[in-house]
Amino acid sequence: MIIPRFCFNYLNPISLSKIRSNPLLFLHPLITKPRFSSMTSSRRATSAPIPAVETADRPELYRALETSLGSKFSSEPLVPTPRPLVIVISGPSGVGKDCLIKCLTQVRENIHFVVTATTRPMRAGEVNGKDYFFMSKQQFLQMIENDELLEYALVYGDYKGIPKQQIRDYMAKGYDIVLRVDIQGAATLKKILGDSAVFVFLVAESESELVMRLINRKTESKESLLVRVATAKEELRQMKNFDYVVVNAEGKLESCVKTVESIIEAEKAKVLQRKPLF
Numbered sequence: 001m002i003i004p005r006f007c008f009n010y011l012n013p014i015s016l017s018k019i020r021s022n023p024l025l026f027l028h029p030l031i032t033k034p035r036f037s038s039m040t041s042s043r044r045a046t047s048a049p050i051p052a053v054e055t056a057d058r059p060e061l062y063r064a065l066e067t068s069l070g071s072k073f074s075s076e077p078l079v080p081t082p083r084p085l086v087i088v089i090s091g092p093s094g095v096g097k098d099c100l101i102k103c104l105t106q107v108r109e110n111i112h113f114v115v116t117a118t119t120r121p122m123r124a125g126e127v128n129g130k131d132y133f134f135m136s137k138q139q140f141l142q143m144i145e146n147d148e149l150l151e152y153a154l155v156y157g158d159y160k161g162i163p164k165q166q167i168r169d170y171m172a173k174g175y176d177i178v179l180r181v182d183i184q185g186a187a188t189l190k191k192i193l194g195d196s197a198v199f200v201f202l203v204a205e206s207e208s209e210l211v212m213r214l215i216n217r218k219t220e221s222k223e224s225l226l227v228r229v230a231t232a233k234e235e236l237r238q239m240k241n242f243d244y245v246v247v248n249a250e251g252k253l254e255s256c257v258k259t260v261e262s263i264i265e266a267e268k269a270k271v272l273q274r275k276p277l278f
C-alpha cells in the first residue's frame with residue numbers, strides 16, 4: 001500500500017508496518033483526525049456549522065462552505081483565454097486547400113486567412129484582396145526588398161508570398177491565423193515558425209481522386225497538369241513532417257472542415273500552449 005507523504009507526521013502511535021498489514025487502519029481517527037485538525041488551524045476562520053445538504057438552500061450552503069474554509073470562492077476564470085494560433089494548411093495542388101479555408105473562415109469566428117501575395121494571373125471568380133493580392137513581378141520584388149514577407153517562393157513560374165504585417169495585425173486582435181502554402185512553403189515555414197504553429201497536411205482519399213479533382217477544376221493546361229500531378233506524388237512523402245493529416249474525401253468537405261475545427265479546439269485545450277512567434 002502506498003501511503004501519502006503528508007500523512008507520515010500523523011502516524012503515531014499506529015506504526016507504518018501495522019498499516020501496511022491492515023490498510024483499513026488508514027481510516028483510524030488517530031491518523032485522519034490530526035491531519036484535518038491541522039488544516040483547521042491554518043485555514044478555517046470560524047467553526048461555523050455547515051447546514052444539512054438535504055435541507056439547506058443553495059446560497060446558504062455555499063456561504064457556509066466559504067465561511068468554513070475562511071475564504072470567498074473566486075469567480076475568476078480558472079483557465080486563461082487561449083493564445084491565438086497560427087495554423088498552416090498545406091497539401092498537394094488540387095487537394096482542396098482553398099475550399100477548406102473558405103469554409104473554415106465562414107463557420108468560425110475570430111479566424112483570419114492571411115491573403116497571399118502572388119504574381120500569377122487571376123482565375124475566373126477570384127477577387128483581388130480576398131483570394132490573393134494579385135500584383136506585378138516588380139511590386140512583388142519590392143516587397144521582398146522591404147522584408148515584408150514571412151516566406152515567399154517561385155511556384156510554377158509565379159511568385160507567392162505571405163505578408164507579415166497582416167499576421168501581426170490580426171494576432172494582436174486575438175484572431176487565429178490561417179496560412180495556405182504548398183509543401184515547399186510549409187517546409188520553409190517549419191524552419192521559421194518551428195513549434196509555434198500547427199502544421200496540417202491535407203490529402204485526398206487516393207491519388208486518382210486527386211488527379212480527377214485537378215482535371216475537373218479545368219484551370220490547368222496539359223503541361224501544368226502534368227507538372228502538378230508529378231509533384232504531388234513526391235509531395236505525399238512529406239506528410240511525416242506535419243503535426244496532423246486530414247483527408248478531404250470526395251463530397252466530404254464538410255467533415256474535413258469539422259476535423260480541422262477539432263484540431264483547433266484540441267490545440268486550444270492544451271495545458272502547454274504553443275509560444276507565438278509574433
Ligand SMILES: Nc1ncnc2c1ncn2[C@@H]1O[C@H](COP(=O)(O)OP(=O)(O)OP(=O)(O)O)[C@@H](O)[C@H]1O
Nearest residue numbers: 093094095096097098099213217249250251252253
Ligand atoms: N471534398 C471535395 N470533394 C470534391 N471536390 C472537391 C472537394 N474539395 C475540393 N474540391 C474541388 O477540387 C478542386 C481543387 O480545390 P482547390 O482549388 O480548393 O484546391 P487547392 O488545394 O487550393 O489547389 P491549388 O494548390 O492548386 O490552389 C476544386 O475544383 C474544388 O471545387
